[in-house]
Structures are given as C-alpha cells and as structure tokens.
Amino acid sequence: xxxxxQSPLSLVVHEGDTVTLxxxxxxxxxxxxLWYKQEKKAPTFLFMLTSSGIEKKxxxxxxxxxxxxxxSILNITATQTxxxxxxxxxxxxxxxxxxxxxxxxxxxxxx
Amino acid sequence: GAVVSQxxxxxxxxxxxxxxxxxxxxxxxATTMFWYRQFPKQSLMLMATxxxxxxxxxxxxxxxxxxxxxxxxxxxSTLTVTSAHPEDSSFYICSANLPSGGVSTDTQYFGPGTxxxxx
Numbered sequence: 001x002x003x004x005x006q007s008p009l010s011l012v013v014h015e016g017d018t019v020t021l022x023x024x025x026x027x028x029x030x031x032x033x034l035w036y037k038q039e040k041k042a043p044t045f046l047f048m049l050t051s052s053g054i055e056k057k058x059x060x061x062x063x064x065x066x067x068x069x070x071x072s073i074l075n076i077t078a079t080q081t082x083x084x085x086x087x088x089x090x091x092x093x094x095x096x097x098x099x100x101x102x103x104x105x106x107x108x109x110x111x
Numbered sequence: 112g113a114v115v116s117q118x119x120x121x122x123x124x125x126x127x128x129x130x131x132x133x134x135x136x137x138x139x140x141a142t143t144m145f146w147y148r149q150f151p152k153q154s155l156m157l158m159a160t161x162x163x164x165x166x167x168x169x170x171x172x173x174x175x176x177x178x179x180x181x182x183x184x185x186x187x188s189t190l191t192v193t194s195a196h197p198e199d200s201s202f203y204i205c206s207a208n209l210p211s212g213g214v215s216t217d218t219q220y221f222g223p224g225t226x227x228x229x230x
Contacts, residue, residue: 042204042221096144103154
C-alpha cells in the first residue's frame with residue numbers, strides 16, 4: 001500500500017532558527033513529490049519535485065528529492081513567526097491524479 | 112498560480128438537513144477535481160475524485176449516498192452532504208489539477224475550504 005511518512009510530527013523553534021522537515025515515501029509508479037503549507041485554511045502549493053538531486057528554492061524555503069532513498073526534505077532558514085503552519089508532503093503516482101498525503105509536520109515559530 | 116474557490120466558507124446546520132458545497136476553478140478548466148475532509152490536527156483524507164461528465168470515484172469507506180458529488184461542468188463540482196449529522200462536522204476542501212497544454216498535471220491547487228458544523 002502506498003504511504004507517505006513525515007517527521008517530526010511537531011516542531012517548536014525560535015525565530016531565526018533553521019529547520020529541516022522530512023518526508024519519506026513508498027509510492028508505486030512514483031511521478032513526483034509535492035510540498036504544501038497549510039495555515040488556517042486550505043493548503044497552498046510550495047514545490048513539486050520530480051528529479052533527484054535538484055534543489056528547488058523559493059526565498060528562505062528550499063527542497064530536494066532523493067529518488068534512490070525515497071525521501072525529500074524541506075528546509076526553512078531564518079524562520080519567522082509567519083512560517084508557523086502545518087507542512088504537508090504528498091506523493092503523486094503516474095497512473096492516477098490522486099495525491100497521497102503524509103500526516104504533516106506542525107511547525108511553531110516563537111519570537 | 113491557479114485559483115480555486117469554494118462556497119460557502121462556513122456553514123452551520125441542524126442535524127438531518129442537507130448541505131451543498133461548491134468548488135469552482137476560476138481561471139482554468141478542470142476535468143478532475145478532488146474532495147477531501149480534514150479533522151482537527153489531522154492530515155487531508157481523500158473522499159472522492161470528481162470527474163466532469165461522469166460518476167465520481169469514491170475512496171473506500173466513503174458513503175456514496177451520503178456524500179453526493181456532481182461535476183456538471185469543467186469549472187464546477189459540488190459536494191452535497193445529505194442528512195448531515197454531528198459526526199459529519201469537519202473541514203471540507205476541494206482541489207483541482209492545473210492543466211498544462213491541455214493535459215492534467217499532478218499539481219493540485221486547493222480551495223479555501225468549507226467548515227461544516229452540524230448541530
């Protein structure tokens with residue numbers, strides 16, 4: 001059965017810290033891995049990763065995929081209170097448009 | 112990025128009533144939309160895949176007769192929670208795949224969600 005596992009489940013840091021969120025996956029016919037940020041409402045798209053070893057960057061956020069070890073990490077540098085959210089990763093297989101979501105990592109950034 | 116809207120954003124209803132939630136893709140056509148529900152502090156649970164012009168595909172354990180899905184056009188899917196009960200109270204979120212070159216991609220964009228409270 002396909003599954004996506006995220007760790008840690010919860011993380012509490014101070015502003016300015018750097019955090020690394022982990023996502024491991026077992027997805028048959030794997031196509032891509034997606035990261036989303038969810039604050040109070042619905043998830044907003046961050047990154048889609050399809051190739052191993054190519055880092056995607058957006059401001060203080062970056063992410064990379066390792067298709068050999070079946071995992072991805074999301075890094076956030078110089079965290080701010082506005083980064084507090086649940087971060088979800090999801091695997092996308094080739095034979096369907098469905099996404100397989102992990103349980104999420106709840107990040108809390110305190111001033 | 113693509114825009115997906117949902118209406119209403121919040122609904123409170125009495126037990127036994129039916130509630131309709133609309134999901135629209137505002138600047139693109141979506142042949143496929145997805146309906147999720149999310150309980151507090153939990154991840155998204157896929158309920159069904161809504162296909163334009165055909166029947167929805169429901170995930171295991173989701174009652175088809177309770178959660179009616181209609182995808183009548185390329186920009187609109189509706190979810191009707193029939194005879195709602197307090198245990199149906201949840202956050203319902205729809206999403207749509209952003210097409211590229213006429214082909215559905217694997218990037219889903221989410222609506223803002225609908226919080227349903229059944230008294």
